[in-house]
Amino acid sequence: xxxxxxxxxxxxxxxxxDGLTFTAPPGxxxxxxxxxxxxxxxxxxxxxxLERPTSGTATVNxxxxxxxxxPLRSVGTMLDARSVHPGRTAxxxxxxxxxxxxxxxxxxxxxxGLTGLESVAGRRAGTFSLGMGQRxxxxxxxxxxxxxxxxxxxxNGLDPDxxxxxxHLVKGLAAEGRTVLLSSHLVHELALCxxxxxxxxxxxxxAEAALGDPALGAGSLEDAYLRLTAGSVEYRAGAVxxxxx
Amino acid sequence: xxxxxxxxxxxxVVAAEWTKLTSLRSTWWAALASVVVSGALTYLSADAASGDxxxxxxxxxxxxxxxTQLGPLVLGVLAGTGEYSTGGFRTTFVAVPRRWPVLAAQxxxxxxxxxxxxxxxxxxxVLAILPAAxxxxxxxxxxxxxxxxxxxxxxxxxxxAAVFGLAVGALVRRVVxxxxxxxxxTLVLPVVLTLAVESSGTTFVEGVxxxxxAVNTITTLLPSGAGGLLVxxxxxxxxxxxxxxxxxxxxxxxxxxxxxPLVAAGVRLRLKDVK
Numbered sequence: 377x378x379x380x381x382x383x384x385x386x387x388x389x390x391x392x393x394d395g396l397t398f399t400a401p402p403g404x405x406x407x408x409x410x411x412x413x414x415x416x417x418x419x420x421x422x423x424x425x426l427e428r429p430t431s432g433t434a435t436v437n438x439x440x441x442x443x444x445x446x447p448l449r450s451v452g453t454m455l456d457a458r459s460v461h462p463g464r465t466a467x468x469x470x471x472x473x474x475x476x477x478x479x480x481x482x483x484x485x486x487x488x489g490l491t492g493l494e495s496v497a498g499r500r501a502g503t504f505s506l507g508m509g510q511r512x513x514x515x516x517x518x519x520x521x522x523x524x525x526x527x528x529x530x531x532n533g534l535d536p537d538x539x540x541x542x543x544h545l546v547k548g549l550a551a552e553g554r555t556v557l558l559s560s561h562l563v564h565e566l567a568l569c570x571x572x573x574x575x576x577x578x579x580x581x582x583a584e585a586a587l588g589d590p591a592l593g594a595g596s597l598e599d600a601y602l603r604l605t606a607g608s609v610e611y612r613a614g615a616v617x618x619x620x621x
Numbered sequence: 622x623x624x625x626x627x628x629x630x631x632x633x634v635v636a637a638e639w640t641k642l643t644s645l646r647s648t649w650w651a652a653l654a655s656v657v658v659s660g661a662l663t664y665l666s667a668d669a670a671s672g673d674x675x676x677x678x679x680x681x682x683x684x685x686x687x688x689t690q691l692g693p694l695v696l697g698v699l700a701g702t703g704e705y706s707t708g709g710f711r712t713t714f715v716a717v718p719r720r721w722p723v724l725a726a727q728x729x730x731x732x733x734x735x736x737x738x739x740x741x742x743x744x745x746x747v748l749a750i751l752p753a754a755x756x757x758x759x760x761x762x763x764x765x766x767x768x769x770x771x772x773x774x775x776x777x778x779x780x781x782a783a784v785f786g787l788a789v790g791a792l793v794r795r796v797v798x799x800x801x802x803x804x805x806x807t808l809v810l811p812v813v814l815t816l817a818v819e820s821s822g823t824t825f826v827e828g829v830x831x832x833x834x835a836v837n838t839i840t841t842l843l844p845s846g847a848g849g850l851l852v853x854x855x856x857x858x859x860x861x862x863x864x865x866x867x868x869x870x871x872x873x874x875x876x877x878x879x880x881x882p883l884v885a886a887g888v889r890l891r892l893k894d895v896k
Contacts, residue, residue: 425718426711427894442718446628459711461645461703468644469712475637476629476716516712 377402377555378423378524383432385418385579392418394579395432400557402523405550407570408559409601411608415579416559417455420528423557424453436524448477452517452525457509457533462502466493466512469501473516483519491515492541506533514542524555531565543569567597575601577608629717634726637716642730647699652738655692655779659685660745667753678754678761679768682746683852686775687845689742690807693735693783698799700731701790701886710895720890724791728784728883735783739776746775774851774868781875782807785844788882792889806878807845814840837863847874 378400385393393415400406410416421427423434425441436444436451444450460469470484488497491511496504501512510533517525527546531539546556546569560566566573567587575583582604585591592600642648662685670681704710704723717723747763754761763772786803793799814836829837840846841863850871866874 421894421896424715426714427896444628444718447718448716449628453715455711455715456708458708461641461707461709463645463647464641465644468640472637472640472644473712473716475640476633478627478630478633 377438378406378434378436378526378557379438380419380423380434381432383419383422383434384430385415385422385427386430392579393422393429396576396579396581397432398574398581398584400524400555400574401572402555403550403553404571405546405556405558405569407566407573408557408576409561409563409566409573410559410576410582411605412561414576414605414608416576417528418579419576420453420455420526420557420559423526424451424455426455446477446520448473448479448520448522450520450522450524452520452522454510454513454517454525454527454530456528457506457513460501460509460512463500465498465500466504466515467497469512470497470515470519473519477520479519483521487515487518490518507535507538510534511538514545522554525549525557527556527558529560530558531560531562539565563598563601573597575604577605582608629719629722631722631726634717634722635729638723638726638730639733641703642700642727642734645699645703648696648734651692651696651699652734652741653692654695655689655738655742656745658692659689659742660749661685662688663746664749664752667750671753671757676757676759678750678757678759679763679771681750681753682768682771683775685746685749686778686849686852687808689746690779690782690845690848691804692742693738693779694786694803694807695800696735696738697731697783697786697788698790698796698803700727701787701792702794702796702799703790705794706796714895720895721887724883724887724890727787727791731787732780732784735780736776738783739779742779743772743775747772770868771852777872778848778851778875781848781872781879782844784879784883785875788879788886791886792882803844806843811840811843811846834863841866841871842874844875844878847871847878851875 381397383393383396384391396415396419408416418427422429423436423441433440441447441451467484467488470487471481474484488494491514493508493511493515496508501509504512510530514527514530517527531542534542546558550556550571558570570587572586573583574581583592587597593603663681666684667678667681670676704713713723714720751761763769789803790799793802818832818836841850848871850866851868
């Protein structure tokens with residue numbers, strides 16, 4: 377379970393995340409939606425301790441991420457496909473990750489198989505396509521067999537096969553009782569794989585509801601999304617920062 | 622699916638950093654460069670000096686050291702900046718959110734690897750003086766006098782250079798500025814300072830001028846000057862006007878050059894966001 381409470385992040389005068397509160401419960405895929413620059417990635421980086429909140433808290437199973445005794449075994453994280461040294465092979469990248477937690481080589485081979493990277497595991501990550509990089513990121517997230525998964529735009533750059541695979545993967549993980557927080561700007565895709573959604577705009581919570589909840593209104597998730605984020609569109613149009621900070 | 626067993630302990634993070642260091646080609650290229658430069662420069666220098674009347678083969682052991690350190694320096698800088706010049710730091714610090722063990726483990730892994738590279742480079746230098754020595758039928762005895770200390774000093778010098786490179790790299794986080802900093806401090810600045818004093822036209826004055834004294838002191842306290850004290854036998858005449866630190870003092874100054882930026886990098890990691 378991920379709990380975010382009154383989370384705020386300011387960069388000088390710019391407020392990226394503004395008093396955000398939501399919960400990602402176990403046994404469900406929580407879709408994290410919002411326009412570019414809404415603060416999704418910043419929120420996720422704060423949950424895993426790469427950035428410190430200006431105020432507010434983020435916890436996983438009630439514990440601050442940095443205080444987890446074995447973070448990779450509790451939380452699997454995929455933030456950015458470019459979180460790998462391009463000069464290292466995919467296998468060595470995963471081995472280095474595994475060694476920090478005493479995870480055996482057999483588990484590395486297992487996730488390589490799970491993500492379909494067998495044929496390219498010996499290749500340097502710098503030669504990977506975006507889709508292969510995403511698979512490597514997902515392999516890293518699965519490494520510690522964690523009860524919570526945080527995936528930032530995991531279907532970006534995947535071919536239709538890969539998109540389908542991620543959809544089945546996250547649904548399966550949630551069905552096993554795990555917590556999955558998955559961000560995407562692909563509303564259609566989230567409508568297919570999420571059980572509930574958290575919609576944010578300009579760093580603030582716009583809606584938190586189960587799919588099909590009347591709070592999201594009649595019509596498709598896309599209709600609800602466009603209606604909810606209508607006030608954030610000017611921001612999106614004028615944004616300099618594409619959410620990659 | 623819950624947290625089981627201990628997580629990122631320091632020995633595990635060291636094992637991970639060792640895997641990361643040895644799985645990059647650049648590490649092996651820098652290691653190879655160190656060994657090749659050491660052997661080649663020492664050979665050329667020994668060959669050129671072997672015609673001198675008072676030729677001492679062991680005197681040429683350290684002839685290539687100043688440029689040999691470039692290999693360990695680059696190795697250290699690339700290890701220190703590699704996380705940040707790529708997005709690798711995200712993976713690293715998500716696995717080890719306390720962060721400081723990563724820096725400590727990098728120092729251990731780089732020092733350990735550089736130690737092996739340093740030993741190989743010193744072996745190359747020893748082998749490189751043999752042809753010139755045998756051409757003059759001079760014996761090479763490595764166990765006599767100050768020679769064992771010189772050999773040990775060379776190893777410490779080269780290992781220290783790698784850790785110094787790592788420390789600056791981890792603090793500066795970008796490859797080019799870090800390389801400019803370490804090469805500037807070790808190779809360029811001493812030459813520039815020496816030239817500056819010489820061009821001021823004081824060479825014919827008896828004794829040591831205040832400027833020379835100041836420059837010699839600064840040069841001695843720079844990383845390569847301090848490291849150089851490690852390989853200078855105590856009976857050798859010291860540079861005029863420099864503080865007499867000895868080999869241990871030189872080693873401590875070199876250690877400070879590595880430790881200060883390393884601690885600063887640790888403080889930066891602790892206080893600031895990584896992104």
